[in-house]
Amino acid sequence: MDRPRRTDHDGLYQRPGSPFWWATWTDRTGHRTRRSTRTTNRRDAEAILAGWRLEAHRATDAQGLPVRTFDALMLAYLKGPSADKRADRDRYSAKHLYPAFTGRNLATLAPSDVRRYIDDRRAAGAQPGTINREIGLLSSALNYARREWDWAIPNPAAGRQLREPEGRVRWLSKEDATRLIQSAEAEPKAGHLADFIRLALHTGCRRDELLRLEWSRVNLDSRLLLLEAQHTKAARRRSVPLNATACRALASRIAFRLAHCPGSPWVFAHEDGSRIAACRRSFMSACRRAEITDFRIHDLRHTCAAWLVSGGVPLTEVRDLLGHSTIGMTERYAHLAPERVRAAVAILDVGDD
Template sequence: MATLQVRKGKKSITYRVEFMRDGKRISKSFKLKKEAQTFMALLLVDNDLANSLTNHILTTLNFSDAVKKLLDQDNGRDPSKHQRLRYWVSVFGSLKVGKVTRQQVKAELKRLSNDKAPATLNRYKAALGSLYRYLSDEFDIDYNPVKGIRQYTENDARTRFLSDEELSILFAMVKQSKWDQLFLLVLMAITTGARRSEMLTLEWDDINFKTKTAHLPNTKNGEQRILTLTGDVITELMKYRCIGGYVFPHPDDPTIYFRNFDIHWQSALREGEITDFRFHDLRHTCASLLAMNGASLLEIAQVLGHKSITMTQRYSHLCIEHKAKLTDRVFGGIING
């Protein structure tokens, strides 16, 4: 329970709030009685605030050190999450993890909103939240400044996908690429719906040629997933098959995967005159082809590895168009039968 003490000095009066938490006495002084009373009221309703002032980890661990601990043990295959955590380090680096407040996080997200899309803001928020979930699991603390911050409405869902003509052109261009594995990477992206990082970090031990599958041990969603590989993909893989190592190694250093192949990708797009198209849109192309060929939203979600079918709803109109053509073909002349 918190108590309010009036302390009279030689020149002024201050108001000190004292409270106990986990056997530790904490005090905080204020110049104004109203400020002290407001602080006492917050202690009663905000458990996170009390924790942040008393928990040993929250009051001694630097934010930058906490991120380092997480990244050192994080074997996930989502480089963008690491990039976003490092961004938060640039904002909160030397602060103690318990000193990062919800108000500070909201203010930074608002600043980011000047040039970031709502979906991207949600990813930054999720990355920060993952850090505090890690701290909760590792040190049994109950504090998360992201808690209570609402998701941004993602009204910028992008569903750009290749037309049949563009698809033919792209295949022709990537086959001519100076990087000889670009065709394999693009073909795999379109036929599996896998994310860029999931494919680039594949190792030959993950490929099962007998079952025509690729095992993703740790995806962006933190779950294992199996990719089914078409005969064409298997044929291409056989050209580069090795014992151990990465499927897509760096041309100059086979011990690392070829993370930054974008110069070859952009060159193929430019030569094929394909505009407004990103590598990630190959994933949309996979989903659109599935939808237009009769796959259900649930089946599309399973192929793409979506945890929630909500993410797959963007392709629902393509499923409906397919169903409309199907029912019209089957039942269009039923009254004349």
């Protein structure tokens, strides 16, 4: 028998590429919802659909209260304040949230729904950090709607963070970094890549802090980059000092700008002046040529921190340079400065025969 396809009629159907039964129904307001039942058993799917229909019927009661749906929440929240800064990460998280919550009346959202989502994502192989970011997006959006839009909805996603393993610390030696930069200089379609890597290694800035950097926030006389609150993950302003290597990388970008796009406001721009939005593909290509494995763009920031701590810079100063919100985030690099701890325990030898 042929498999049912997507339909405009209420009922169950199966989508190509999905093993689950999908449901579609229309509530009394005329709003149509399509949603995965997350089950391959037809009878179970019919029972789930019946429950959703009853829920939708109850949601449009005699009081005529508006139905606040997950779809409406995400559509508005992802276009709201600070959306541009977090767009890539949040869009990725929302992509996983939608199949589980699309069409859902938020007034009926329960802790069991969030627990079920977490269990399903873990069964699919998602890591705790990934799931936490997804649940965190849902919680933040719900809180924002409650606070800013006066939506009378619960937030069962609050406080449901999973325990995450200790943060990854992958960094390069100076020799490996030199090889990576040389490989980046040979990247045929990414003339900016070597300068991007140099700046990341010598400022500790995050990827988007650099790719969204405007020339108006670069002061070569004072040798500083200015990052306002809206440009940083921690939403705190910070100034980033520039060493000689970082200044040379910026001088290279200035030469490119003068030759191709003198009116562009962006430090990392295409020849037409538009902003370079991503460099992951060319970065991974350079890593492969340099025979550097298991290394991501964010690890350039780890490398900067590792070099600083290994060179004896106090953790508090590393925290301030990198813009960590707490010293705890910086302490993941403490093991790279064993001399600091050795000097501390040496005090215990005083007066010992």
